[in-house]
Amino acid sequence: MSEELPAGEPAAPGAGRVAPRIGPHPRRAVRAAGWAAIVAAGLTGGAYAGLAGLGHGAPPADPEVSPEVVDRAGALLRPFALKDGRWRLEARAKDVDPRFLAMLFAYEDKRFRDHGGADPRALARAALQALGAGRVVSGGSTLTMQVARLSDPPRPRTLGAKLRQVARAIAIERHRTKDEILALYLTLAPYGGNIEGVRAAALTYFGKEPRRLTLGEAALLVALPQAPEARRPDRNPDAARAARDRVLDRLSAQGALKADEVRLAKLEPVPRARLPLPQRAPHLAEQMVAERPALRRHALTLERDLQARLEDLVRERTAALGRGLSAALLVVDNASSEVRVYVGGADFADASRAGAVDLARAVRSPGSTLKPFIYALAFDDGIAHPETLIEDAPVRFGTWRPENFDLSYQGVLPVRKALQLSLNVPAVRLLEAVGPQRLATRIKETGARLELPEGAAPSLPMGLGGVGIRLTDLAMLYAALAHGGQALPLKLRAAGDAATPVRPPRALVGEVAAWYVASSLLGTPAPDNALGGRIAFKTGTSYGYRDAWAVGFDGRRTVAVWVGRPDGRPVADLTGRSAAAPLLFDAFARIVRTPAPLEAAPKGAVAAVNARLPLPQRRFGADPSAERFALVYPPDGARLETGGDGEGASDEGAGLAIKVEGGVLPLTVLADGRPVARSDDRRTLFWTPLGRGFVRLTVIDAAGHAASATVRVD
Known part of the structure; x- marks a missing residue:
């Protein structure tokens, strides 16, 4: 049935024919x-x-x-x-x-x-x-x-x-x-x-x-x-x-x-070289084969074309970030929790970036990326609403004094804004109220793993990154926020795999609380050259600039990004906002032209300004039965003079007078977020301005109540 072989061309094993005669035999x-x-x-x-x-x-x-x-x-x-x-x-x-x-x-x-x-x-x-x-x-x-x-x-x-x-x-x-x-x-x-x-x-x-x-x-x-x-x-x-x-x-x-x-x-040209066989999602592929070595065909939930586009994106962006840096990226379907893209590292073949290490499963410090779950529990408990006012001012928790990333303070502001700006003090105050052990337990009940030092118990620093977590688990938790607070384990094998157990969803937080967080994160300021208000996202930076995170979602999908060195060494100025957030927004741009809108507000969600909230929710930490606390003088918008016989001058020559009504002693005065005066026994304090211009004055009492006014010093 086969052709005559040309003289001198041997028949290989399996060719189905006898070798031709070469020479006189x-x-x-x-x-x-x-x-x-x-x-x-x-x-x-x-x-x-x-x-x-x-x-x-x-x-x-x-x-x-x-x-x-x-x-x-x-x-x-x-x-x-x-x-x-x-x-x-x-x-x-x-x-x-x-x-x-x-x-x-x-x-x-x-x-x-x-x-x-x-x-x-x-x-x-x-x-x-x-x-x-x-x-x-x-x-x-x-x-x-x-x-x-x-x-x-x-x-x-x-x-x-x-x-x-x-x-x-x-x-x-x-x-x-x-x-x-x-x-x-x-x-x-x-x-x-x-x-x-x-x-x-x-x-x-x-x-x-x-x-x-x-x-x-x-x-x-x-x-x-x-x-x-x-x-x-x-x-x-x-x-x-x-x-x-x-x-x-x-x-x-x-x-x-x-x-x-x-x-x-x-x-048609004849190929003159062998091409490499496909190697998409190499980290996940190796894991799946190792789990079931006897299986011939492993069907995953990934989308090959999207996987290829985002693998290329991660490789391009990390190459621009510098030598030794790598990144991991996941895309998860919110409704099913199926993983559509799994990038475990920047380049599987690049040893200088530890390419073979699956960084999507590496335990790293999450920075501020756990804050949304603190706020969600506070919303669940009813102790806060997105429009509840909360103080961002210096405070000690035992011997620990948390500080904001930029070392400044914002004074009194809505909880929604505190989350969008990722302020540390409000987050720790809320965590103290809901309890770090409760936060850790709720997260673990979803199947996510938090890694603490041996023998250590959950504590307040975990809210700022004092715990270890994997990108895979963080992606699952954010997908739950995007889907009404219901957490499903990430699905990697395609539907129909009978060997994969099906676990019912577990409540991370309530539907209303999840929506409050999602709608708040929608207003997080976008990175430079990106359009804001299209995806809800949160960034995080670990202590020492070792890990940069960005996790965001729209109405259909969640994208989670980690950037850093595989060996855990610090990288100067590596932050979630500068390194991970641009990659997050670029990934969304390669996935879809227009992100899907978030889910509609669920039944029970309250859209109200602060003044229309129930009295206990208007200000976090306030006691409705406590005596009225107010800054009597100077009034908001006042113009003050530092010398002469002006109304604000002190008879004692100690600067400008600040008068407070009510509150629990002692009192502390902040000027633009910096402590400038304290009184243990009186409600009149004195302050000497350091210069001219507008100043935001805030007085805080021992119970955490605060009152503020913006004045102009001439």
Whole structure:
């Protein structure tokens, strides 16, 4: 059934034909011709049953194939070589271009659908050609006979081996359907080096699956298995081209191809180098295969095209950030918690960035990224509302005095604004009220893991990053905020995987509290050159500039980003806002043109200004029954003079007078957030301005009440 091999071109194992004569070897030629004649005579004489009973008739077992990791639609993400280094990807007829199959049958086995394993007519013709020419012209092997030979260990080309091959082919036909036999050939056919099967060959030589092949590509893939080493395109492109063109010429002579098609196909270039096989989501792929090594095909929830775009984005951005830096990025579907993109590092092959380390699962300090969950619990408890006023002023918690990132204070402001500005003191005050142990317990109940030093208990510093967490867990927690406070474990394997347990959602926070946080984060100031108000997001920076975070969501998806050095060394000026947030916004831009709107306000959400809130919610920490606390003098907007007999001058010459009504002693005065005066026993204090201009004065009593006024000093 196969072509005559050119002189000097050896037949490789699995090629299905006897090697051509090279030089004068008449005895070998006559002996080979005799074998072909004997086999042909036996088959034409009706000896199928006898051959099948030679003791070699057991059908071949399913061949070992390379494990494959595919995306949700079945697109290949990453294959893995067999233990001996071969690439053998499982293939079926539906995986291959129909034109390739038509050419394969026309060239190799015209009666494939009709014969019972061996084709007596083809073998008889081969025998007659051999006897007439004094050498083997064609081998007469069917596709089933080639499968039989490829399924067995390599053997010398003897008459006994040929008869065994025929017997095995007959047995295969009895136990396998034609489609199954074709799939075995498409999987086992040799294509040079360590490449086996038409899929591995198409990916290696053309960089694509064999579903859509050009005519020239299909002809080359038909030609290579007859002499895979001699015709390897990456080593012998001229031999590969000649073999391809002979396939085209024969099919043209048979009338299977038109002359103009053949002419154009011959103009196609022959690949001169092997291409790397796909390697998308390499960190996750390795993890999935390690978890279930016996599984041939691992179907994940990822989207290959989106995975490729964001892998490229992470590689580009981290290269611009500097040497040694890497990044991890996840995209999660809010409703299902399925992971659509999993980037575990900037470049899997870059050792300078510890590329093989899966940084999406590395335990790092989260900086301020846990703050939204503190606020959510406060909203759940009813001790705060987004419009509740809260003080941002120096305060001690035992021996610990938290400070804001910029070392300044904002005075009294709404809780919503405190979250948007990521202020530390308000967050710690709220955490003290809801309890750090309760926060840790609620997070752990969702399945997320918080890492504390051995023997340590959750404490107030955890709200500012004093705990370890993984990017995977942080992404799950933010996806819960985006989806009504219901947390689902991240799903990595595609639907239908019975081995993956299905766990019901667990409440992280209430639906109203989750919406309050989401709507507040929607107003977080966007990084430079980005549009704000489109995604709800939060940044974080760990102590010592070791970790930069940004996590954001719209109505459909959550994107989580980590940037830093894999070895944990600090990086000067590395912050969530400068390094991670731009990557977050760029990722959203590559995912979708316009982010989806957040979920609508749930039943029970209160949209009200501060003055219309219930009295206990108007000011955090305020006691409604306490005596009225107010700054009597100077009034808001007053103009004060530092000298003479002005109204604000002190009789004691101690500066300007500040008069307070009510409150719990002692009192502290702040000027633009800096403490400037204190009184333990009086409600009149004195302050000496350091210069002229506008000043924000705030008085705080021992119970945490505050009153403020903005004045102008002349």
